[in-house]
Amino acid sequence: MESGFTLVELLIALALLVVLSAALYGTFFSVVRGADAVRERTEPLRDARAVLDMLRRELSSACYSKDTERFRFVVEDRDVFGKPASVLEFAAFTVPRRGSVPSSDIMEARYAPVEKEGGLIILSRRTRDIFLDAIPVSYPLTGPIDGFLVECYNGESWVRSWDTALNGKLPAAIRVTVRLAGGENPTPLTAVVVPRLAGS
Template structure:
């Protein structure tokens, strides 16, 4: 009787062992639980969010870099053009009864727009484009709530020295007017006189070209005011 009970106990133990192994196999092969899936989805969302944020941060930085680089390039191009034309500036005195039709001038006017420097530069120069003598004016006007630097260019004596009395040739309706750079904060032109920098010059009064000219373009870079400056000296004789 005792032996029979012992055998029954052994059989039950073996059955329990087999059932336990089968249960372990089932648990191992049944897949992920709902909680595990949810945790995986949360982690995936976090990773994708980080990648998305990094991508658009880099994209915005590249767009801002391109915008600022373009503004620097436009300003440098405008300054280089002005420098070349100042270096090619000259004066021509009257040689006939019609004085105004034969005289050129080099004039700097000190003006401002809403407190921002907006100088006017008028001169006659042999332009760097090789097109010969040109009457050139640089001036600032407001356009769409921003300041824009314009250039007016005309054939010789199409614009007279009187043009310098205006903010540019555009008001005269003559010459070619070109938008040089928009969105600036200021445009200033200065020259040395009696050992100091001044913002006015009129060759009709001085009878000569200035010794040296300093000119600057200012623009805003995300709240930081950037000012680029160039210098130029007229290379021709003072009076022709």
Template structure:
């Protein structure tokens, strides 16, 4: 029997067009998921950093208010010394104004100055956003102070005074010639979808 050779069809190497399209589709899906996850992590980290910065700014503001009010100074014979709290609001939210004189350490640059500084905290409203401003100047100086933003994008700023029997929202040493026993400062800020309040309690000691 003579040998008969038969040619068997062998599949060509490589991938079919359908296989390439399926692989490409899977690659696009995976890449899209990784892209979305990466930027979600980046956005979350940015929000966390912004929140940390806002908390740091809030803590610094409350600490400064606490130190300055603890060292608040008033002397009835000197009309330049004073403590005035005005009860105001902005869009129904507390927006107190606070003016007082505080004892401050000597200037680091050696400039001639007294140890008494007139300080004012007030709320500035712009397009519905509230900014807490601070201005300070030597009590006996002639330089006009310039307010600068101490803390931006707050919800409210409330100053309350303890007169010995109750908490009041207004005070003026021109009418009540003494310092309050205590002052409570409350700042409200936005955290996510909530409004959160933070407070500090100061006790003027320079009587």
């Protein structure tokens, strides 16, 4: 009697190999799709946290002087299609830039929303040395977000607008909220900052 596999046994083995290969193929690509979906959700969250960390550092070193108009702190309450879109301008202490261009340790920063189609907003940032007359350039800081809200604490309540020309001092605290775009329920991320020179 000859030993070997019959045609039926080979067909069954081939069918099992095809089923196992299809299962592995499907599992691999579902894991890849899942990883892409997680990346799409976490990237805006990471960007928003980075923006809040940057704002926390800069706002904690905000400065104001009644004698110099450049040393100001202004929050404008705006909205885009009913969504908060505050504009924030302030002067702050910073580390001087290294290089051949002279620089001071005080910068002027402006955070402003830019409207995009679909009612979404992209937050832009512009900074410049307060004593140089260079023309600053705005650049995008986030991907599409659903809102950017800045509120100032005046010692009694949170207000959505502030101007040191009218108030004569920095707010006691600043609350910044970035709302991530995400369907009907946007995810808010909030940071509360107390400027080191608050009240001055």
